[in-house]
Amino acid sequence: MNSNYKNLLSPFTFPVSGIKIASRTVMAPMTTFSGNEDGTTNDAEVAYYRERNESAGLLITACAYVIRHGKGFHGQIGADSDELIPSLRRIADAMKANGNKAVLQIYHGGRMSPPEELVDGQSLCASAVAAEREGAAVPREMTVTEIEETIVAFGEATRRAIEAGFNGVEIHGANTYLLQQFFSPHSNRRTDKWGGDLIKRMTFPLAVVDAVKKAVALSAHPFLVGYRISPEEMENPGIKMDDTLALVEALSKKKLDYLHVSVMDFWAGSMRDQKDTVARALKIVEKVGHILPVIGVGGAHTPEDVERILAAKISSVAMGRELLMEPHWLTKVKNNEVDQIITELDVNTQELLNIPTPLWNGLMSRSGWMPMKK
Numbered sequence: 249m250n251s252n253y254k255n256l257l258s259p260f261t262f263p264v265s266g267i268k269i270a271s272r273t274v275m276a277p278m279t280t281f282s283g284n285e286d287g288t289t290n291d292a293e294v295a296y297y298r299e300r301n302e303s304a305g306l307l308i309t310a311c312a313y314v315i316r317h318g319k320g321f322h323g324q325i326g327a328d329s330d331e332l333i334p335s336l337r338r339i340a341d342a343m344k345a346n347g348n349k350a351v352l353q354i355y356h357g358g359r360m361s362p363p364e365e366l367v368d369g370q371s372l373c374a375s376a377v378a379a380e381r382e383g384a385a386v387p388r389e390m391t392v393t394e395i396e397e398t399i400v401a402f403g404e405a406t407r408r409a410i411e412a413g414f415n416g417v418e419i420h421g422a423n424t425y426l427l428q429q430f431f432s433p434h435s436n437r438r439t440d441k442w443g444g445d446l447i448k449r450m451t452f453p454l455a456v457v458d459a460v461k462k463a464v465a466l467s468a469h470p471f472l473v474g475y476r477i478s479p480e481e482m483e484n485p486g487i488k489m490d491d492t493l494a495l496v497e498a499l500s501k502k503k504l505d506y507l508h509v510s511v512m513d514f515w516a517g518s519m520r521d522q523k524d525t526v527a528r529a530l531k532i533v534e535k536v537g538h539i540l541p542v543i544g545v546g547g548a549h550t551p552e553d554v555e556r557i558l559a560a561k562i563s564s565v566a567m568g569r570e571l572l573m574e575p576h577w578l579t580k581v582k583n584n585e586v587d588q589i590i591t592e593l594d595v596n597t598q599e600l601l602n603i604p605t606p607l608w609n610g611l612m613s614r615s616g617w618m619p620m621k622k
């Protein structure tokens with residue numbers, strides 16, 4: 249065992265479920281674009297997860313839609329019907345095969361759903377306000393019935409995750425998708441109980457948390473519930489850090505196992521206020537870290553990067569892109585093979601890395617996504 253990285257190699261017990269992970273590292277949720285049209289997984293995607301099942305102590309899946317109308321990506325897996333439980337089980341089994349813990353990320357795309365992925369071509373949102381992106385479709389405002397159905401769907405997806413053998417769910421409240429859209433003053437202009445001031449804009453995300461927790465309470469097994477947030481939005485009006493601090497305070501009263509702060513660079517300060525250079529996750533830890541463990545993410549590659557973040561009272565550190573290019577990250581740290589950790593993607597190694605072709609093509613087509621080996 250490598251004694252240089254004591255923090256990252258130490259176990260962590262989540263406070264509510266009591267579930268223990270053997271290392272304070274996390275595989276970040278990453279969409280693979282590689283599932284089947286009917287929302288099931290396939291051999292290539294399962295092999296991708298199996299390859300990475302020793303990459304970190306906690307392994308989070310790509311986001312899975314909880315209701316067909318929330319599908320956000322081509323090749324996305326679903327958790328919206330009981331028929332998909334065997335497929336979800338294949339992923340959970342592959343992830344857990346070496347003793348690490350598996351979490352299903354549950355999701356609704358809202359206005360970010362590409363119309364061509366939806367049965368009727370019409371995306372939904374809190375309000376009929378298009379995202380500020382070129383060519384963004386104008387969503388339809390959700391009816392109260394649709395809101396209530398979606399809340400139920402998050403609870404049902406949780407039940408399926410439990411039945412499929414996952415150790416937990418992560419509620420995707422980040423990255424501009426539906427839960428964030430309800431919290432955002434940009435996309436939520438409602439005047440009923442689901443919108444309005446800051447507190448009223450929390451109503452939908454908090455109702456989703458309650459539905460998920462209710463499903464968990466019905467299970468006899470310990471089961472993790474985490475929540476992912478994006479701390480800020482660029483839009484005006486848009487989510488500001490103070491809004492987020494109020495949201496995390498409300499979330500901290502919901503008996504969650506963790507909060508996952510989604511940013512691309514952990515140490516970056518505010519994207520709305522250049523003068524504010526304090527890492528946003530640190531402000532969140534300051535506010536709620538004593539009751540709600542915070543997972544940090546964004547730009548960690550080496551064990552030194554992870555240790556530096558852990559030293560800032562972050563409970564565990566997630567890595568996304570790094571574990572695409574280095575599926576055996578944690579094993580190499582444990583075995584004193586840190587100098588062999590790959591931190592640049594070699595364009596000839598798709599097969600070796602067991603990366604399904606749609607994800608691989610995505611990585612190849614977006615310059616700047618990954619450090620590439622020249």
Ligand SMILES: Cc1cc2nc3c(=O)[nH]c(=O)nc-3n(C[C@H](O)[C@H](O)[C@H](O)COP(=O)(O)O)c2cc1C
Binds near residue numbers: 511546570
């Ligand atoms: C290919 C790819 C797919 C992603 N898909 C998801 C996703 O399904 N859900 C999510 O919350 N974040 C997703 N993310 C964001 C990552 O979880 C992570 O927050 C981000 O990549 C920053 O961490 P990193 O610097 O360690 O890669 C994705 C990132 C990448 C690169």
